[in-house]
Amino acid sequence: MSKIHVSTEINGDQVEFLCETDETLLDVLRDQLGLTGAKEGCGTGDCGACSVTVDGRLVCSCLVLGAEVEGSAVTTIEGMADGDALHPLQRHLLEGAALQCGICTPGVLVAAKALLDKNPDPSEEELRYWLAGNLCRCTGYDKIIRSVMTAAAEMRGEKS
Amino acid sequence: MNVKRKFKVLGTRPVRPDGVEKVTGKALFGADTYATGMLHARILRSPHAHARIVSIDTSAAEALAGVKAVITSADFGEVDSEMTRDTMHNCMANGVALYDGHAVAAVAAISKSVAAAALKLIKVEYETLPHVTDVDAAMQPDAPVLHANRQHRSVVAGTPGNVVYYCDFGHGDVDAGFAAADKVIERTFKTAATHQGYIEPHACLANVGSDGKADLWCSTQGHYNVRLICAEIMGMDESQLRVTASEIGGGFGGKTTVFIEPVALALSRKAGKPVKLVMSRDEVFRASGPTMSASMDIKIGMNADGKITAGHAKLRYQGGAFPYQMVMMGAMSAFATYDLEHVRAEGWDVMTNRPKMISYRAPGAPMAVYAVESVIGELAAEFDLDPIDVRILNASREGTKSSYGPTFKAIGLVESLEAAKAHPHYSAPLGANQGRGVSCGFWFNFGGQVSVSMAINADGTVNLIEGNPDIGGSRASISMMAAEELGIPYEKIKTIIGDTASVGFSDVTDGSRVTFAVGIATINAAKAAKAEMCKRAAKTWGIDVDAVEWIDGAVHPTGHNAGEFPPLSLAEIAANSGRTGGPIAGHHEGAPDKAGVSFGVHLVDTEVDPETGFTTVKRYTVFQDVGKAIHPSYVEGQMQGGAVQGIGWALNEEYIYGEDGRLQNAGFLDYRIPVASDLPMIDTVIIEVPNPGHPFGVRGCGETAIVPPLAAVGAAVCAAAGVRLFELPMSPPKIMAAIDAKK
Amino acid sequence: MVEVVIWGSLRRYTDDQSSVSVTGNTTKAVLDSLAKTYPGLAPIIEQGVSVAIDGEVFKDAWFTPISDNSEVVLMPLMVGG
Missing domain, CATH: 3.10.20.30 (Beta-grasp domain)
Structure with a gap:
């Protein structure tokens, strides 16, 4: 073939x-x-x-x-990162301890960025439904959701 | 131990050392390595629940261009230990396929597509046998027995052959206790088998040389255990098999044994090339470790004031196709949260035609505690008592003779219950069709063997090698403990997981033991390094080593009598190490015990749609005694992750078998683990009652959190729907049936 | 003599006694006396057990000291997730 x-x-x-x-x-x-x-x-x-x-x-x-x-x-x-500068999503997931084993992390990051590219100010519910296709077995999603929301706020220029 | 010690590093929340690699996609997990000339392997699995393998014809597969090796059980030799033999036969069926998905042959080929094509050319002739997948059915005298004569001596003579282990714990006289009760409730519960559900499938890369030396890269919770098992199966010396643990994409107990590694090694030996073997998700579900399903009878007596007079649990666990001993932990956990005069818990481990169970986070405890806590909740409601008050009244505390024997030292159950009662969540108003549930939970936590090696570099930094795979951020917590003990910044330390050839033996990462046990070894390794640095400083100053002491990251003379010397910091001593006797290091090998048990309390609000039976979790709060939180973010993460796995167990997750004994939902679409949109935030309250058995007060924290959710969610659903349910998962059809029955 | 609490399903090997007195001042010595006095326990001990001493669980730790007034509880070897 x-x-x-x-x-x-x-x-x-x-x-x-x-x-x-x-x-x-x-x-x-x-x-x-x-x-x-x-x-x-x-x-x-x-x-x-x-x-x-x-x-x-x-x-x-x-x-x-x-x-x-x-x-x-x-x-x-x-x-996703710009040279050695992490994307805000990467930085906030790291700082927010939003990964434990880290296997889902690349997918979560790519998906979250795709959402924020379209909708820079998602509600928690919108984010949860968007990320419903990214399974995480370690974290219970709490810190992932919080970290993405914080990153989104920073990307919008809001002070944290 | 100084519980009031002020910590500089412990309790802070630094970024984990492996973090950047994990957010940039560079971290190498089990399937992320490639070797030159590498072959791809695939495993052929039985489509039958129970079948004799009459013959396997591999000739057509072997003849296919690009196929380099085909193996069956005939390619494995004999092993002495019964436990390892079972593991080997679980990896490759020996004459009889014992469950749907049991491996019967494997191929290695130059590409994935050739390997897949070769699988289709293997002809297996089966003679199907009667099967059994339900625990109660498997305990019947006429049930097909999976293995003859494999009952443990604990099993009472005459018990049907699938019952492989029996245990009985407790004290007092439960009949007398029931006789004295104002009310006795007896209920039967069932819980489904659930899968650990790690997102990373099992994966490995094996490379066996013609000289008999081998390298194995794999995703595992314990690479020394992998070495032990694989060396025995392969007939190799342990020294000749180097096992390297990849980054691990979740385990939760499911990666504490081997499923594919011996197969990859055998293929690599036969082909003379490196072989990569990665399970598909379908294979993960069908042939890697789910936890046990259970059928349980619980009888509890209570007085009108809420005092429990006696409790008796009978636990029947279904654990798949080989003998095992796991129900004991359920039996020991069932009533561990309560201070009872009369208590008994019996357990039976039972074989069925399902994949062999393996540990899943607090193995054996969640289902037993679910059943017990559900009855306690029902009794509290019966007497119109506050469910937390009832639990405080009966709670285990320091000095309680536990239901499994030992007397508890300092524990934090009452503190956790009181925190839950005082929390705003407990008094928040509930809406229509909503209900609130509460449950306690318990886990033992373990110590076990550890090895840590620590090098003090000449620039004042530290490299630390430990032997336990980091499954949830333990490199951070270990680095923090080293920083605390050495008095240097966290950032100066790098902790890595060594392969089996680079640091001493370490037990599997399980039992919530790593931060506890590796932590103790780290502290002791740091103490050894500090002692050496004290010697170097004393020599430098020309004074006796007894005349110096280590204070806050530097060596000081003990007083004026010792001489007036400015302190020498770790960095200063390290800088001169080449001139004062060579490199400075510390190491510790040991088997720390005294891991403190831990308790948790979960509060949950659910809303049940009366039209569909669908449950929504509205609010969730976890309270847990962790002794001392080293890195609070990762402690919270353990509490949140455990809670959500328990929510999945309570509401969605189950192994569904058809009449034909085949697994019907071997994929994430039909075996539905909780997703982000199913959940609210999971609030956490860390309780710190120091473990007297650890210098920093640490208790294990990883497993306890999966224990309470089953009963907490159960109580919340029952309250919301106005029905009682005795079976998990509480899927919408079951809830609707209960609602309809009530009408 | 050390009083050792035996879990229920092993009591058939100790003449139905829930606790037995044996000699020994370490875990190993106590386990050896248990196995010698109650041969039915020997295979269980050989397979591996934990011993709780004054509320602290020790796994396969031969040299842990035990005094005559210690609370000693025999426990199965456990695994975790």
């Missing part, structure tokens, strides 16, 4: 890869491109650990084929 050639943009860089027809974007990112920040928690789109954005849209990369991102712009957790 011949592979498919794909040209795409990942975290601002032009990238080319060959993938099998049934190979997921998640597998391409992890196994071929060394971007292991997106995790496979379920492979069925239920846990959100593999969250990335494709052309600004939040997706589970385990449900997207590698071949589908031809000509698209993909962002992953690896593209």
